[in-house]
Amino acid sequence: MIKSENPGAKWFLRLAAAFVFQTVALGVDASPEELDRFTVHWQSPSKNDSGTMPIGNGDLAANVWVEPSGDLLFYLSKSDAWSGNGRLLKLGKVRLKLEPGLIAKDAVFSQKLDLATGTIRIQTRGVNIAFWIDAHRPLVHVEVDSEKEHHAAVTFEPWRTKQRVLKGKETHSAYGLLKGPPVTVEPDKVLPSKNHSIRWFHRNQKSCYDVTLKNQHLGHLIEKYPDPLMGRTFGGMIHARGMVQRDDRTLATKNPVKQLHLQIHALTAQTETEQEWLDQLTKRKSEHDAKPLAEARQAHQAWWKQFWNRSWIYISETGAEEKQPNPSSDAYRVTQAYVLQRWINACAGRGKFPIKFNGSLFTVTGKDGGTWDPDYRRWGGCYWWQNTRLPYWSMLSSGDFDMMQPLWQQYTRVLPLLKDRVKAYYKHDGAYFSETMYFWGTFNNANFGWGNPDVHTENKYVRRYWQSGIELTMMMLDYYDHTRDDAFVKQAIIPVGEAVTTFYDEHYKRGEDGKILFDPAQSLETWQKSKNPTPVIVGLKVVIGRLLALDHGLTSVDQRKRWESILNALPEIPTKKQGGKEWILPGETYSHKQNTENTELYAIFPYRYYGLHQKDLDVAKETWRRRQIKRTGGWSQDAIKAGLLGLSKEAKGYIVSNAKRKHSGSRFPAFWGPNFDWIPDQDHGTVTMTAIQRMLLQTDEEEIYLIPAWPEGWNASFKLHAPDNTTVEACVKDGKVTHLKVQPESRKQDVIIKSAQ
Template identity: 40%
Template sequence: MRSITVINKPNSQLNNCRRALRILSAVLPLLIISIKGHTQAVKSYGPGSRSAETKSAIGPLLDAYNVSWDTPGPSSSQSMPTGNGDIGLNVWVEPNGDLCFLIAKTDAWGAAAPGEKNSWIKAGGILMKLGKVRVSVNPNPLLDPGAKFRQILRLHDNEIVVNEGTGEKAVQLRVWVDANHPVIRVESKSAKPVIVKVTLDNWRLGAGGDTVLSKRANQVTWYHQNTDDADPHLRGIIFGGLIKGNGLVRKDDTTLQSGRAAKAQLIAIYPLTTKGLSDRKWLSQISNQAGQIGQLPLEQARQAHRQWWDQFWHRSWIFIKGDGLADSTTRGYVLQRFVTACAGRGAYPIKFNGSIFVVDNPRYQQNAKSQGRSIDADFREWGGQYWMQNTRAMYWPRLMAGDFDEMLPLFNMYKQILPDNTKQVKEFYHHGGAYFAETSPFWGGLLYMGPEVKENWTGHYFTPILELSMMMLDYYEYTGDQKFAKETLLPIASAGIQFFDQHFGRDAQGKLLLDPDNSIEMFWKVHNPAPDIAGLHAVISRLIALPDNLADGKTKADWLRFYNELPALPVGEKDGKPVLLPYTGPQTAQGRNLENPELYAVYPFRLYGLGKPDLQLAINTFNVRKFKDKGCWVQDPIQAAMLGLTDDAQAYVTFALTRKEPTLKFPAFWATGHDYAPDEDNGGNGENGLQQMLLQTDGKKIILLPAWPKGWSADFKLNAPYNTTVQGSVKNGKITNLVITPASRMADVVDVTKVN
């Protein structure tokens, strides 16, 4: 049993804000890396990218990680994902040769059935599928004995190509979701003319609340409409689709078929979600959508689609060499980034518990002891609510990846939630400010959580607005987007700071007293929890450092006043070594989860790390942490990398990026863990950890190879704050071919391998 002694650590480096900001200056000797030659200026590659870089031939590098199968189906568990950021598909081929895919959309929010007993599914809406589509060809080459089959996901162009049969019987099916328009396209090509049939297979027709319009001229149109007794935030939502194609004629209300056999056929599917419109207006809007997009020349649309994805892949990359684990880790990183991009540009953030790629399962078991049952693809454990601690994992790595557009749905959701949460705080507590609940539907909302309310997992849990503010501050530093800072960052961060300032009292020394306050889900209603103290220190110091045109002197003075009232982080001893503690006072609170809240001071709030004071204190804390589980939502891969612990970081990252769900075929559909498959926070934490092993930033300082294994080589391009990109190679433990854009940022580079 370890002995624990509680110590009051002086807050010497944080007692003055301006001094606190200076701790970001280098402790490591600053080594300026010089390279021969010059930076080649070329055109910008993709949204959020910079204007000067060395363009790499990304296609051949990606081709090595295309996913290819030579055996069909038989079910959605053997599906490949694709999508355009809002519309997502799970694509597979059944043994009879039929191409099938589930259609999802980031805003297809339905309501739970009246008899639903699962409280998590009842509260927060259900992110439903739009339906399932089946494409058949006749004659079908896969029905021949020994017929060849191949299904391949081509990452660079984001298309799925299916080849069935050979020679005169060969048929090719190509599936892609247009990156620039809300349309799914399926193209068939065959050596000889074939009949193509497309069928809507929707399990919710009738009792499930979906409607198929009858006798539509050469098209299939269907929709789901939430009922009038649904939650007001879900009421009035209609989502569905329209299927059509030149040469396709109506066979029945759910089926279209070629009017005559042909060697080529195009099927177009147009999904649409509306809110507040009648079903008649929804039909008018989707008909207009189909008419306008349908007029686009196919090859022009294809080239624009491919160009978008080429630009996307040029934003950043990491390709590792060295051993089999290096290759499989690269595959996991590339595919996770791809899956995130397929779902990351829609109306709402990515769901940690399956994204828009959940599938049906005829043998689902909630746990090893429960009886198996059949579930459809609308089901996901933990329902439709957003957990900030889980959701963040997919969004932190978007910064270094340069996928800034994918962060906006997260920020916009909380921006829309803010006004009502502010009103509730005023109503409940009679003061200003706001916070975000740890678990929240997309429309937000709070429960009253006064000090007399019984403790629970997420009741007195106020941390999310601090972490979101930290992420938004990073987004601003990376992009320089002042409009975002004024309209999104500052309203949210200011409301959060005001809440903490006015909601909690002060102790005898005039310091902020956070009590009662959860130390995340781990310790309930404790005294001065470390995550909130760390978050307040980190966020307020950065707010004060913002340009004067974003925050005036009076506002900054008030922030500084509050900053100087913050308590120190709790520190104690374990085995004779100083360590951070999860909360202040005797460490007697019952642990409720499998978390290490004391390490929030490392990540996400970055008060400790390479080149910062008291690094050994943070390393001691990491080494004696209670929970060392791998995968899912654990933060250990990022925290280990930020502390320069290479072996630990490598072990956690490689585990996360190879942790495939055994019941699913796609190699980056991650295991259920504590969540639901595919487990997106598992992949996001792997991404983030790998990036932090290669590159970290501290103010303007760019730290290279802070936790990189000596046996791994790499080619990489990552993004850094102040509109900077860092591109280079790692060989034999050394950086080569380094290009920093803009070149003036070369003076800020620290190569850890040379320091050590």
């Protein structure tokens, strides 16, 4: 049964919703035809790499384009290709040339992203090209099938051909080393011809790791935590049956052919020698070759089918003809933005490291105070939690739990070092996750300060911005609510949650009232001097409450006693009352405003202490009305918060604005940015995703609320994930929910229809 709305307020909100695509009138699995309505189809070549189309298998990715010359080009990227300077580099660039070429006067040209099968398809002049990256292996396939015979040549075109020093604004690509020693880019190595293949790699023979730990007073930990950069080697091997070596960088057909199957095997490994890496690559090629192509293709397409069927959304204008979506309508553009951003997430989200917010794996030649090579990305290779987190908040609702694993792995992997850092810096237990960090856990040196004698950063924006670990624990708890993976609690939630709460408990003294006095502290990056900042208090209040609510078989008596003690010692959330109204403040005191975050709204998102289904909705809305920064785009989260407050008109306005704000210099419609970061901006698209999810579905304890912030004038069909391994499929038509399907069926009794306010 479907309940009527329960007016009782709860103390926290769970995550909601996700999407795949189908017609408004139907509640069936997403079909290739429906996906095809929102794909990208180009009918002309691209002038340069600004016209690239992204594709990937979660770890290995490519930017693909066809130039007016008729050559097919692509950049290759890998999620673990870290240079000795801590930059995430491309693997390289490849060119495929056919004679006769792909482009001719009056010839029909088509380059299409086949979302359903995870393939880019190019058709022209009787030539069909299928470009795909195996969903299960680091292997690129380029299949050419032609009506007529062609000569073909494939060339590896590296741009890192000699040692050079980054200068001027380009140095921002190695942000962590700014104001330090010169940043030297080392060349790639192309190996001599052998067995009609092209082989190349980039190998780190220098590393910024040791100097980083020594600069940050952690040199004593170098032996305990080995250098993750030195000896890291990444590259690949290109080969194709019927092609022979022209030179070390080029393969060519001996005779014209109608079919060609180009394969590129990629590998990253940290090895003692070059030969050890090469032996691993050769072994990998043999393993790949042992699997028949048809079998590999079938498994690849099966992965993408199950991916799209996990969740979906299709939005249309009320009264619009359902079978003929209007590409210029707001509903269409929002839907396409969601589909394509989720595609980009999947293309880069299953590697060994989290998605890079500033370009993901899809950076191209950049213009940022100069024209820089495709390795450039503003803010460099470090992770900013404020930015890194946003793609992952959207993955819970879409059921993309596999893509969340790299995030969990990175932050749990660095925890031992961070605990040792706290002992070295402050002589007590616990750990904090800094806002900016290298993937091994330390600050970057530009923020910490070169030769800084203190343990606090010279950079005032992140000096005491330590609440990242609280939000990480919050997200982990949401993941557990969805999956009920008890092993994850013990392996990730408890170690991280204990370390973070212990840090705050032991780092700060108690005030005269017996409460913890968070001072000196800061309220995110914005209020750089704050006593009892709201994000810390509300975050700990919610997270500790949820830790205590875990099944007692997963926690110990001592842990629960400690958490209860901390919870009881937390100060009240800072608020102000005037004229019969009450609103939340950024902190008990706050000054030195330097950034543009509404830190008081962390009580709504991500911590969900206040909101549509929680306590004091009037307080939350008054806080929303009084927020100083009102905007959308990039990492700005007003769209999400509007959805959580049931403000349908505001939420709709924000997501429509976001969907229309692609990067003007990029051809692909979901390459956003640069906004605050770089191109394609991963925060911009994923904030949009999360906002739509919250507009369609929110949860609180056992209850599932549908359409809590869904606007008038839009219909929708969706499949969304909710806690307790639950999925909800439904349609919204003219403001009414139909075709409701809930799995497991026992959860249907928890569904509440709550229309927007």
